[in-house]
Amino acid sequence: MQRLIIGVIGAGDASPSGLEKAYQVGRLIALRGAVLVCGGLGGIMEAASRGCFEAGGEVIGILPGDKAASANPFITHPIVTAMGHARNVILVQTAAALIAIEGGYGTLSEIAIARKLDKPLVLLDSWPDIDNTLTTDAPQQAVITIFSLLGRNLQP
Amino acid sequence: MQRLIIGVIGAGDASPSGLEKAYQVGRLIALRGAVLVCGGLGGIMEAASRGCFEAGGEVIGILPGDKAASANPFITHPIVTAMGHARNVILVQTAAALIAIEGGYGTLSEIAIARKLDKPLVLLDSWPDIDNTLTTDAPQQAVITIFSLLGRNLQP
Amino acid sequence: MQRLIIGVIGAGDASPSGLEKAYQVGRLIALRGAVLVCGGLGGIMEAASRGCFEAGGEVIGILPGDKAASANPFITHPIVTAMGHARNVILVQTAAALIAIEGGYGTLSEIAIARKLDKPLVLLDSWPDIDNTLTTDAPQQAVITIFSLLGRNLQP
Amino acid sequence: MQRLIIGVIGAGDASPSGLEKAYQVGRLIALRGAVLVCGGLGGIMEAASRGCFEAGGEVIGILPGDKAASANPFITHPIVTAMGHARNVILVQTAAALIAIEGGYGTLSEIAIARKLDKPLVLLDSWPDIDNTLTTDAPQQAVITIFSLLGRNLQP
Structure with a gap:
């Protein structure tokens, strides 16, 4: 009865292209019926949240501060x-799988924790050269890959 | 666009009466359209979760462990x-208001944090004598009081 | 080779008598060769820290904020x-035993966690009526009791 | 009156060379009068702790588990x-400056947080290619550099 929760990680500072791709990723997550979890603030986080929300999805924000109003x-x-x-660690642990979009050092810390925990992970225009992590520059490809990885993980 | 989130706090060990009242509290929270947040484990937490879920509501579990499967x-x-x-502190901070049902020392720590943060709080067959905290033995009264307190809080 | 670490818990707001007793408790902890751990801020925390430090002891401050300079x-x-x-939870977990001095709701949350974890605990002019918790109004008695409880705990 | 606290980050799995270098780093930190902080477990953490301890220094272990006995x-x-x-985040925040030695994904998460917080950082046989982070393969060079960076940071 648990909802499938997909993480989107990325920074408050982002390029126009990154924001557009984050919006598409959020939208595609909602269309596949999953819940999105992110850090709850601006930039990549807000663009992905908006894409998910406008497509009818739910968005969990794991907030660093002490006020819900900061979301x-x-x-x-x-x-x-x-x-x-x-809170970055809680975010990664809560997600069944994650997509990193662009990102700074906070995002890198989340990528590292995701690898440490062996979470399915796709890097979308994000940090290069993280040993054998899947990379893409296409939002649709990122989402398809994540769901495919989860499907494989769920099989015996 | 944020959902209203109501906390239910209580222990894994509970009396039959406490479990029944927790179920009713969970059910009433769902019927009023709010999301329930709890510690995600058994006893009072599970009874309230079940009441909320069976009435069509959503239930956030703030889990102490490292596996979603422990919920x-x-x-x-x-x-x-x-x-x-x-995680008790995150639970209290995430709830707009809280109902404590019976409970041991973990619950007392949550009651204390709720008072520290000035969250609306009702004690239902819970710790006695916490300075001027509202108390009741009726689930319906607890839920009505919580929503009434939130209404007052939301007014200028 | 681990140092013995004793916790002192109490609020930023305190009575003159509470501050004096906290100073004595800190001093006595240092004279017995233990390290003091506290929340690192003012009031009871600072008075106990000062007593310990001026008697040559070490003081760990588990700070809620993001700057060491706030200590x-x-x-x-x-x-x-x-x-x-x-951070209250980390403080309690780090202490081998604790003395609560006066205190508000934050202190009550720490008392509750200490009881939950079965840590030796003495209440010095603090919250009343916490089931069977040892209470005193004398700093020296509090410290003697804590070390006696630890001695008993360490014996087979 | 605060002690200077230097962080050493690295994994439980390490090469013989890494362990030897960690020991030297720990020793040099103690000889310069600073306190070492680390994750408190084995491998690089234990080797650095031992180097510091055997040279008369103090070693803070920020433990992930719930028992002091796991240190x-x-x-x-x-x-x-x-x-x-x-706990990785607490470790980085507590250190005035950090040396990373070899390391896996946990260490990478700490490197990322250290960069995010602009902490002085030297990589000793560690992750390559973290934008403009200082790197070395010599323990003495790592320690000299860290203290030099702190000195520069402390000057107006």
Whole structure:
């Protein structure tokens, strides 16, 4: 009865192309019936949240601060950690699989934790050269790959 | 666009009466259209989750362990903190208001944080004598009071 | 080779009598060769830190904020959690035993976690009526009791 | 009155060369009068702890588990977080500057947080190609560089 939860990680600062791709990723996650989880703030996080929300999906925001009001307007389920960067770890653990879009050092810390925990992960225009991590520049390809990885993981 | 999130706090060990009241509280929260947040495990947490879920509601479980699979069967949105007792603080911060049902020392720690943060709080057959905290033995009264307190809080 | 670490819990707001007793408790902990751990800020925390430091002891401050500079001037080992109230749980877990001095709701949350974890605990002019928890109004008695409880715990 | 705290980050799995270099780094940190902070477990963490401890230094272990007894034998000040990977963030925040030695994905997450927080950082036989981060293969060079960076940071 648990909903499938897909993580989108990325920074508050992003390129126009990154924001557009994040919106598409969020939209495709909603259309496949999954819940999106992200860091709940602006930039990539907000663009993906908006894409998911406008397609009818739910969006969990794992917030670093101590106020639900700090969430972007498309977060439907704000989780108030008041734990700063440590909330990155909760985000990764909560997601069944993750897509990283562009991103800075905060995103790199999440990519590293995702690899540490062996979570399915796709890098979309993100950090290069993280040993054998799947990479793409196409939002649709990223989402298809993530769901395919989850399908494979769920098989015996 | 954020959903209203109501917290139910209580222990894994509970009396038959406590479990029945937790079920009713969960059900009433769902019927009023709110999301329930709890610690995600058994006892009071599971009874309230079941009441909410069976009435069509959503249930966020703020899990102390590192596996979504540790959640009770009625959790729809598992949050995987891997933070043990520190997850109690996230639970309280995430709830707009809380109902404590019976409970041991873990519950007392949540009641204390709720008072520290000035969250609306009702004690249902729970710890006695917490300075001026509202108490009741009726689930319906607890839920009505919580929503009434939130209504007052939301007014200027 | 681990140092014995004793926790002192209490609020930023305290009575003159509470501050004096906290100073004595800190001093006695240092004289017995233990390290003091506290929340690292003002009031009871600072008075106990000062008592310990001025008697030559070390003081660990488990800080809620993101800057070591937020510690009181007597903290020798600042731990920067940036986790707000969740740092209370780390404090209790790190202490081998604890003394609560006066205190508000934050202190009550720590008392509750200490009881949950079965840590030796003495209440010094603190919350009343926490089931069977030892209470006293004398700093020396509090410290003697804590070390006696630890001695008993360490014996087979 | 705060002690200077230097972080050493690295994995439980390490090469013989890495362990030897970690020991030297720990020793040099102690000889310069600083406290070492690490993750408190085995491998690089234990080798650095041992080097520091045997040279008379103090070693803070930010432990992921819920028992002080899980620390390596050279930890003098165990901090019990029970927060799993989220303790990595506390470690980085607590250190004034950090040296990464070899390391896996957990170490990469700490490197990323250190860069995010603009902490002075030297990579010793560690992850390559982290934008403009200082790298070396010599323990003495790593320690000299870290103290030099701190000196520069402290000057107006």
